[in-house]
Amino acid sequence: MHMYHDPETLSGYHFVKAEHFERMKMANANNPALYYQYAEQEYCHKALAHRYKGMAGWMH
Numbered sequence: 267m268h269m270y271h272d273p274e275t276l277s278g279y280h281f282v283k284a285e286h287f288e289r290m291k292m293a294n295a296n297n298p299a300l301y302y303q304y305a306e307q308e309y310c311h312k313a314l315a316h317r318y319k320g321m322a323g324w325m326h
Contacts, residue, residue: 273321280315284308 291304 273318277315277318277322280311280318284311284315287311 287304287308291301291308294300294304
């Protein structure tokens with residue numbers, strides 16, 4: 267996979283990953299260990315998405 271390293275692309279990538287982990291989290295709502303594991307991944311990707319989105323704003 268070739269990923270461009272501009273902030274907007276990275277922001278979009280991490281938003282998509284956050285959505286994926288949110289779906290995985292909800293699919294495992296009856297399994298606390300997996301639920302919180304996926305919740306942690308969702309949180310990390312959301313944080314990165316917002317960070318890169320902020321960087322993209324500075325570049326325009």
